[in-house]
Amino acid sequence: MKAIVQDAYGSADVLRLADIPTPEVGDTEVLIRVHAAGLDPSVLHIMTGLPHLVRLAFGLRRPKARVRGFDVAGRIEAVGAQVTQFRPGDEVFGFCKGAFAEYATARADRLALKPANLTFEQAAAVPVSALTALQGLRDKGSIEVGQRVLIIGAAGGVGTFAVQIAKALGAHVTGVCSTTKTDLVRSLGADEVIDYTRDDFVVQPQRYDIILDTAGRRPLSQVRRALVPRGTLVIVGGEGGNQWFAGVDRLLQAAVLSRFGSQRLRGMLATDNQDDLLTMKDLIEAGKVTPVIDRTYPLSETAEAIRAALAGHARGKVVITVIDQQTAG
Numbered sequence: 001m002k003a004i005v006q007d008a009y010g011s012a013d014v015l016r017l018a019d020i021p022t023p024e025v026g027d028t029e030v031l032i033r034v035h036a037a038g039l040d041p042s043v044l045h046i047m048t049g050l051p052h053l054v055r056l057a058f059g060l061r062r063p064k065a066r067v068r069g070f071d072v073a074g075r076i077e078a079v080g081a082q083v084t085q086f087r088p089g090d091e092v093f094g095f096c097k098g099a100f101a102e103y104a105t106a107r108a109d110r111l112a113l114k115p116a117n118l119t120f121e122q123a124a125a126v127p128v129s130a131l132t133a134l135q136g137l138r139d140k141g142s143i144e145v146g147q148r149v150l151i152i153g154a155a156g157g158v159g160t161f162a163v164q165i166a167k168a169l170g171a172h173v174t175g176v177c178s179t180t181k182t183d184l185v186r187s188l189g190a191d192e193v194i195d196y197t198r199d200d201f202v203v204q205p206q207r208y209d210i211i212l213d214t215a216g217r218r219p220l221s222q223v224r225r226a227l228v229p230r231g232t233l234v235i236v237g238g239e240g241g242n243q244w245f246a247g248v249d250r251l252l253q254a255a256v257l258s259r260f261g262s263q264r265l266r267g268m269l270a271t272d273n274q275d276d277l278l279t280m281k282d283l284i285e286a287g288k289v290t291p292v293i294d295r296t297y298p299l300s301e302t303a304e305a306i307r308a309a310l311a312g313h314a315r316g317k318v319v320i321t322v323i324d325q326q327t328a329g
């Protein structure tokens with residue numbers, strides 16, 4: 001099968017299109033004919049091996065697995081001996097091993113049937129980013145109807161889902177983004193939008209029950225000033241940190257600051273699970289959440305897609321089209 005492989009850590013130049021064997025399916029896994037693959041910053045971290053901490057998990061000298069990509073949407077080609085939930089031909093989305101390829105394997109319990117109203121490209125945009133937004137707001141933020149929620153990085157992969165999910169859960173939502181993206185964030189349902197190139201959410205008078213921080217790496221001592229006294233800051237991420245430990249410094253800072261005062265400052269690491277994929281499928285099929293696609297690229301141009309994503313100015317999600325839906329049989 002054709003796949004984008006990488007044999008060393010580095011820039012997008014380490015990626016190349018190659019013919020490699022189709023992966024073998026384990027007993028609890030399925031083989032997916034990949035139609036589309038989503039791109040998110042974790043792919044960039046594993047490609048570059050930065051921050052260095054990622055090498056402990058993914059390979060010290062070079063990545064142990066040659067094919068990148070977690071987010072997948074496609075059709076099931078074959079199922080493992082113990083899989084009863086899916087059949088060949090089912091259209092699914094979720095988390096796999098190596099989505100930038102014609103075929104990928106995935107644990108059956110990391111997939112769900114594709115939302116009926118989405119294309120494969122739209123479905124591939126969902127898993128990592130939407131589940132991060134959902135878990136950040138619901139599990140870490142304990143979001144409640146009527147609360148005021150601030151999304152920092154509202155136009156990015158996680159942010160575009162977070163705005164819509166927070167609205168669907170009944171919150172009053174303010175999105176923080178740059179000038180050219182304010183219309184997008186408003187169109188997603190944000191009640192208010194702050195253009196961070198002109199206004200600073202820290203100094204304006206409004207205070208928030210929950211802040212979901214996905215971008216900018218503002219010192220936490222500043223960000224927390226925009227919280228109500230018993231508010232919650234959920235630290236999702238933000239690029240450009242230390243090359244060794246990335247966001248660990250902010251998480252340590254959060255742990256220290258949380259000891260003083262009544263505000264909660266929480267880090268998070270999203271988990272891939274079927275229940276949350278099903279929650280997103282319901283929200284999407286109910287018309288409450290629609291993935292925002294920045295751009296699609298063919299598989300052969302994955303390196304180009306990654307270079308664009310590395311610039312860090314996404315409008316929603318970048319997606320790799322592996323099979324053109326128009327021509328798929």
Ligand SMILES: NC(=O)c1ccc[n+]([C@@H]2O[C@H](COP(=O)([O-])OP(=O)(O)OC[C@H]3O[C@@H](n4cnc5c(N)ncnc54)[C@H](OP(=O)(O)O)[C@@H]3O)[C@@H](O)[C@H]2O)c1
Nearest residue numbers: 041153155156157158178215216237238239269270313314
């Ligand atoms: N903890 C977890 O489990 C988890 C899971 C997924 C992702 N993450 C992390 O979360 C972060 C966001 O991921 P993503 O997929 O949303 O990234 P993304 O798609 O690249 O989006 C980043 C967004 O941040 C905006 N931005 C940059 N500086 C900003 C600022 N000062 N204020 C407000 N917005 C700003 C960018 O827009 P402009 O160009 O307009 O500024 C862009 O829209 C990444 O660091 C990622 O690694 C963590």
